Amino acid sequence: MSRFDHTAIDDVIHGRLRLGVMAYLSTVSPAPFNELKVKVNATDGNLSTHLSKLEEAGYVRIEKKFIDKKPRTNVHLTAKGRKAWIDYLTSLQSFLSAAE
Amino acid sequence: MTQEELMQDLAYARSLAEEGRHAPLLGGSYLLFWGILNAAAFTAHWAMLTERLPYEGSSFAILWGGYGAVAALGMTVLGVRSRQKPGRTAIGGRSERAIWTGAALALCALVFGSLARMVADQDPAAPNAIFGAAFTIYGAALFGVSALSEQAWMKAFAWLSLLAGAVLCLFANAPWAYLLAAGGSLLVLAIPGVVLLRREPATLA
Numbered sequence: 001m002s003r004f005d006h007t008a009i010d011d012v013i014h015g016r017l018r019l020g021v022m023a024y025l026s027t028v029s030p031a032p033f034n035e036l037k038v039k040v041n042a043t044d045g046n047l048s049t050h051l052s053k054l055e056e057a058g059y060v061r062i063e064k065k066f067i068d069k070k071p072r073t074n075v076h077l078t079a080k081g082r083k084a085w086i087d088y089l090t091s092l093q094s095f096l097s098a099a100e
Numbered sequence: 101m102t103q104e105e106l107m108q109d110l111a112y113a114r115s116l117a118e119e120g121r122h123a124p125l126l127g128g129s130y131l132l133f134w135g136i137l138n139a140a141a142f143t144a145h146w147a148m149l150t151e152r153l154p155y156e157g158s159s160f161a162i163l164w165g166g167y168g169a170v171a172a173l174g175m176t177v178l179g180v181r182s183r184q185k186p187g188r189t190a191i192g193g194r195s196e197r198a199i200w201t202g203a204a205l206a207l208c209a210l211v212f213g214s215l216a217r218m219v220a221d222q223d224p225a226a227p228n229a230i231f232g233a234a235f236t237i238y239g240a241a242l243f244g245v246s247a248l249s250e251q252a253w254m255k256a257f258a259w260l261s262l263l264a265g266a267v268l269c270l271f272a273n274a275p276w277a278y279l280l281a282a283g284g285s286l287l288v289l290a291i292p293g294v295v296l297l298r299r300e301p302a303t304l305a
């Protein structure tokens with residue numbers, strides 16, 4: 001019997017772009033929106049859509065503020081998001097072990 | 101989801117996580133600035149002490165007052181500059197800022213304490229204790245940044261700084277110690293600063 005439970009994979013994270021966002025935020029948090037956009041190679045709209053999904057799940061927190069009168073959006077990885085990211089990596093590890 | 105797709109996703113996630121983990125440090129301009137400013141101030145102080153530069157009673161106060169003004173202006177300009185750099189909130193960058201902020205606070209405590217003793221005890225040599233201790237603080241900061249940002253080359257400068265600190269504590273009251281402190285500032289602050297600046301990202305790409 002397989003030891004892998006596919007329902008253990010977090011669908012909120014498991015999209016290519018959201019995976020990239022979570023991976024980058026795991027080491028750079030808060031990340032400015034524009035920096036994140038370049039790193040994951042996304043458009044403004046596409047990144048906003050995916051960030052909204054992560055925000056709804058409580059994995060990221062979007063902070064909007066003004067610095068030197070210019071709007072600036074920072075994306076923070078939340079404690080819940082960090083836990084979800086670690087759990088996601090554990091699930092993948094379990095999948096790969098089961099596949100061996 | 102095939103195993104191959106999963107491996108590709110993991111490789112992608114890993115590359116992004118590593119990009120953040122190994123983001124270049126952004127403190128190079130600060131180190132270069134402080135290295136040059138300290139070297140200039142220490143050299144001027146030494147030149148006045150040894151009467152190579154003409155001076156009067158207020159010259160030392162003017163020198164160090166000017167040092168404080170240039171330092172405040174420089175930090176403001178560098179703060180604006182570094183806010184525009186990518187990777188500022190990466191783990192290495194955050195560690196670097198926290199460590200140097202702690203070091204700066206320690207230096208402020210040292211300076212205020214020494215100046216207070218100079219005034220209270222009418223002891224003009226009291227501030228001579230500053231630079232030896234300052235170099236040991238630089239050394240500790242360089243060690244911390246080196247370890248947390250995985251920049252092993254920086255440890256050599258940390259050791260040099262600790263060595264300079266020990267020598268400067270030993271010869272604190274000798275006029276030439278100021279010249280040594282000037283050279284030490286260029287060696288342990290300005291040179292690592294140049295190394296870091298050369299690795300600094302200009303843009304997001």
